[in-house]
Amino acid sequence: MYWNEAKECMKRDELEQLQLERLQATLFRVATHVPFYRQKFKELKIDPDGFRSLDELRSLPFTVKQDLRDNYPYGLFAVPLRDVVRVHSSSGTTGQATVVGYTGNDIKTWSSLTARVLTAAGVGKDDVVQIAFGYGLFTGGFGLHYGAELVGASVIPISSGNTRRQLRIMQDFRTTALICTPSYALLLADTIEELGLPLNAFSLKYGMFGAEPWSEAMRREIESKLNIIATDNYGLSEIMGPGVAGECQERSGLHINEDHFLVEIINPDTLEPVAPGEIGELVITTLTKEAFPLIRYRTRDLTRLIEEPCPCGRTLRRMERITGRTDDMLIVKGVNVYPSQIENVLFEVEGTKPHYQIVVEREGRVDKITVLVEVTEAIFFDEMRKQREVIDTIKNRLASELGIGVNVRLVEEKSLERSEGKAQRIIDKRQL
Numbered sequence: 001m002y003w004n005e006a007k008e009c010m011k012r013d014e015l016e017q018l019q020l021e022r023l024q025a026t027l028f029r030v031a032t033h034v035p036f037y038r039q040k041f042k043e044l045k046i047d048p049d050g051f052r053s054l055d056e057l058r059s060l061p062f063t064v065k066q067d068l069r070d071n072y073p074y075g076l077f078a079v080p081l082r083d084v085v086r087v088h089s090s091s092g093t094t095g096q097a098t099v100v101g102y103t104g105n106d107i108k109t110w111s112s113l114t115a116r117v118l119t120a121a122g123v124g125k126d127d128v129v130q131i132a133f134g135y136g137l138f139t140g141g142f143g144l145h146y147g148a149e150l151v152g153a154s155v156i157p158i159s160s161g162n163t164r165r166q167l168r169i170m171q172d173f174r175t176t177a178l179i180c181t182p183s184y185a186l187l188l189a190d191t192i193e194e195l196g197l198p199l200n201a202f203s204l205k206y207g208m209f210g211a212e213p214w215s216e217a218m219r220r221e222i223e224s225k226l227n228i229i230a231t232d233n234y235g236l237s238e239i240m241g242p243g244v245a246g247e248c249q250e251r252s253g254l255h256i257n258e259d260h261f262l263v264e265i266i267n268p269d270t271l272e273p274v275a276p277g278e279i280g281e282l283v284i285t286t287l288t289k290e291a292f293p294l295i296r297y298r299t300r301d302l303t304r305l306i307e308e309p310c311p312c313g314r315t316l317r318r319m320e321r322i323t324g325r326t327d328d329m330l331i332v333k334g335v336n337v338y339p340s341q342i343e344n345v346l347f348e349v350e351g352t353k354p355h356y357q358i359v360v361e362r363e364g365r366v367d368k369i370t371v372l373v374e375v376t377e378a379i380f381f382d383e384m385r386k387q388r389e390v391i392d393t394i395k396n397r398l399a400s401e402l403g404i405g406v407n408v409r410l411v412e413e414k415s416l417e418r419s420e421g422k423a424q425r426i427i428d429k430r431q432l
Contacts, residue, residue: 003119003151004112007259008314015315019262020054022287027051027060030293033078036071037295057262057285062271063297068238069096077101079291089137090237100139100237101291107146109288110240113257114147117246120255120312121231122206123177125152130170132180132188133211134160134421139241140211144179147243153177160184161420163191170202177206182214182222182230183423186354189225190414204228210235210242212422213322213340217347219251221354232321236299239284245319253306253318260288263319264296265305268326279304281326282319300326302338330360330426332367335404339425342371345397351379351390355416360428367430370407371398372416380412 002008010018027048030037040061041048068076077084079101086102102110123129129148133140135157148155156173158166160180166188169175178185185207192199207222207230214232222230234254235242244261245254256263265280266273274280282299286292302325306318324338331337339358346352353374361368371394379390387410394408417424 001119001122001124002314003116008116008255008316010259010315012315015258016054018259019287020051022259023054023057023262023285024049024051026285026287026289026293026295029078029290030295034076034293036067036076054262057264057296058273060285060296062283063294065098065238065298065300068098072096073099074101076294077291078293079103084291088139088142088237088241098238103290106240106290106292109260110143110243111146111150113240113243113260114143115150116147116257117233117243118144118147118151118153118177118208120246120248120314121177121208121233122229122249123148123151123153123208127153127176127206128156128174128203129153129177129179130156130158130166130173130175132158132160132166132178132184132420139235139237143235143241143243144208148177148179163187163420164195167191167195167197170204171197174203176203177208178204178226178228179208181211181419181422182209182218183212184420185209185222185226185230186218187418187420189222190418193225199227202226207231208233208246213324213328213338215340215343215347217344218354221347234301234319234322236301238294238297239286239299240289244284247321248310248312248314250310250312252310253320255310255314255316255318258316261285262287263305263317265303266298268298268300274304276307277304279320279323282322302326328426330358330369330428332360332369333404335402337369337402337404341401342398343425345401346371346373346394348397349390349394351376352394353413355418356425357416358426360426360430362430368407369404370409372409372411374413374416375410377413380410 031048084101085104090098135141207228210233219230231247233246235244245256247254262285264283268281282301284297286294301322303319323340355374357372359370391408398406
């Protein structure tokens, strides 16, 4: 199924011409209306009217989150506030909040792009969509809400939290599509098991999960426990929110809505493009945003582009699911470590549960990683020899995957704190 087949299946040369025209219009917009970009272009002697090729994108400056914070709240808006019909913001828990705005046209675009993602995942007008993302300043709830309404689905805007109520509503209202973080989907699945609820009491068919990295192993776990087709979708508040990219039912990469977003993959250290197919940092330039256009925004998200055509027929390029973030990366003993690497190993070990935590400490001058992993009751209360076998298996596989030794501690089921939003996987005590 397509939401907008003409755009999702454009010929490559036609798409690139459209991208160039929209990039030219965006550069004119920011040079005219955003002092921050006007000054940047002046410093770098960039003529925003002189762009004739997409290859010239590399001459433009990057935009980083600190630029948004420095221009808090409205300094990067390209329209007067009277033309802004919606304002969203980050939580600001790691620094000054970032504020983004939308014109009426931006909201329409946003709705149509999330409708594309929903349709690609299988959601249509006959579905009942339960959105368990938080509503409010967070973009996730509203963005997918409007897209679901646009495709004609029935929307349950339940927001996040109150897990047992979520399940009761899911049963009573015959929810067919669940939208939340993957870690919360697992919490819902665990609660179903805990309460002894039969899966045939639910009408779920689809799960659309995003807002945090997750692995193929976690996808298999969710699909098995909830008996659904689980797809990944991607967005970030600074760019638009959800609707930037999403998986089709092939589930082999997220189709990027390239007619609205120009993407690059760079080496986060050298800031140069990576070789085709290599993993690097995703950089996005908005092509149609009116209120809050961004040029070469460094997302800090790590992925790679997939150039091979998708069997679904869409010609929009795909990106691999996000493997982590450059600022989630741990450097331990000179080695880069991502939570997703550890997660993939844990899911391969029989008896482990899909809940874990990574604790990093410094003893003297040496860093130490301890992985806390929940295991089944049978293993936790088994004899020490069996527990030692499980620990040794995990340690050996992690050492092979990461290139460094780690400590492993088995913990009882449900002993690690659950999250109704993004799971807190890392506790870095070196910074305390």
